[in-house]
Amino acid sequence: MGGSVLAVRAGVSHVKDLPQPIKLIFKHDKTMQNGICVFWQESLHMVGKGRWSTGGCETNNTDTEFICSCNHLSFFAVLVNPVLSVDKSNAVALSYITYIGSTLSVFFTIISLIIYICLQCRRPEKAIGVHMQLTGALLCLHLSFLLCCLSGWLLKDNEDSLVCRGLGLFLHWSLLATFSWAALEGFHLYLLLVKVFNIYVRRYMLKLSLVGWGLPTLTVVVCGILGVYGKYIVNVRDDNNSTSQICWMSSQFPQRVLVSYITTVAFPCLVILYNSCMLGMVVFRIWGLRRGCCGTESTSSWKKMNKEKMTRLWKDCTTVLGLSCVLSLTWGLLSTTYISLPGIYVFTILNSLQGVSMFLWSVAVTRKSRSDNDSSIRDHSSSQKMMTTSFNN
The missing domain is CATH 1.20.1070.10 (Rhodopsin 7-helix transmembrane proteins)
Known part of the structure; x- marks a missing residue:
């Protein structure tokens, strides 16, 4: 999505569990058929670290837009490769x-x-x-x-x-x-x-x-x-x-x-x-x-x-x-x-x-x-047999 991120904040405290979800619209071309709405969830253990999460967000994909409906406020984006998010x-x-x-x-x-x-x-x-x-x-x-x-x-x-x-x-x-x-x-x-x-x-x-x-x-x-x-x-x-x-x-x-x-x-x-x-x-x-x-065989004989x-x-x-x-x-x-x-x-x-x-x-x-040891004479004219086994030789 070109790195587009939308931020929605209100005050200094976290706003979540909204009774009516907010909607964010990300426009895209028709080449981006797969996408999922995510928000940035900060890490509790490492300052400045975090990950994209889908919690509380639903995705509606139209021909030209990704419509994200989320029940909280944060930084929002759309991942165009959502299958990489392994749970x-x-x-x-x-x-x-x-x-x-x-x-x-x-x-x-x-x-x-x-x-x-x-x-x-x-x-x-x-x-x-x-x-x-x-x-x-x-x-x-x-x-x-x-x-x-x-x-x-x-x-x-x-x-x-x-x-x-x-x-x-x-x-x-x-x-x-x-x-x-x-x-x-x-x-x-x-x-x-x-x-x-x-x-x-x-x-x-x-x-x-x-x-x-x-x-x-x-x-x-x-x-x-x-x-x-x-x-x-x-x-x-x-x-x-x-x-x-x-x-x-x-x-x-x-x-x-x-x-x-x-x-x-x-x-x-x-x-x-x-x-x-x-x-x-x-x-x-x-x-x-x-x-x-x-090559000398007919098509019907090859099928059989x-x-x-x-x-x-x-x-x-x-x-x-x-x-x-x-x-x-x-x-x-x-x-x-x-x-x-x-x-x-x-x-x-x-x-x-x-x-x-x-x-x-x-x-x-x-x-x-x-098999090679058991065969005392090799037919080198048989290129077909040689090809299937030459890599082992």
Whole structure:
């Protein structure tokens, strides 16, 4: 609404529970179809702090106006993204989902690391090495998140200790490392799509490690020197206007928003965009190979797909879904959290269980490795089979 805020006051005392509500009109264009009337509720615990609340206000939306009917006087505005206002019950449910999902991810990523280490010892492959690095970064991410949440509960309100700063640095580093290795997974997939055979880069894993671990380390060292990390305060939307805290980027750091936007918004968006293009290339290649194999068939025969074709289609869909998790494309669902509350739940569930998805992918890689060992002769002319399994190779 262009930052428009209307203030209605009378005297020095609070005016509330009016028998006849006052009406405030906010004009808008037709592009703003969703909005909700709110008032500024000051915090009882922190001077100068507060939140937007819907208590005592009703919203009537016309084609050109938001009409707010409120039974008290205060500062009023219209939020055009009302679904972001998660109430306390949903916040508690989302918190439990996140904690349980992260705990499961820690457990299953440890198992995945053991599987990849065994596979790497038995038959060293670059793809397995990349998977192993990404799994390690994901383990650090979920573990650091749980530690930061736990420390946030134990910290005192006025405490911003060195431990909290260290945990905030560890969480930031783990997040950057996860997206860095997700981008390197996409780069490795690109090499397999462009140069299917005879891929050789001198000290390939060493160079990838310098990027995957070195870039996050350099970033957090600079942020640590600038004093970015510390206690981050989150306002909980409940009647008591309570607050929660976590070890992350300090709320007192003046440039926190800028640093957070560059490192936790812009960088992940670039990674997701790049990996989405890589996944699109995989889907296009699979579609082209399937079309090439079945191009001589008529339309009627294609519609009457037999059991073997259905199996191939299921495998293709499973491959695409697995790659989506490996390439961390589930983080792209963050955009759905601006649309609806179910989008927030879907985003929370999928990303908190990303470690479980990596475990399922490691099981698929293990089965593929066993299948390769059992096959003494490979038909390299079968490009269709090669495409669906080349990422594991």
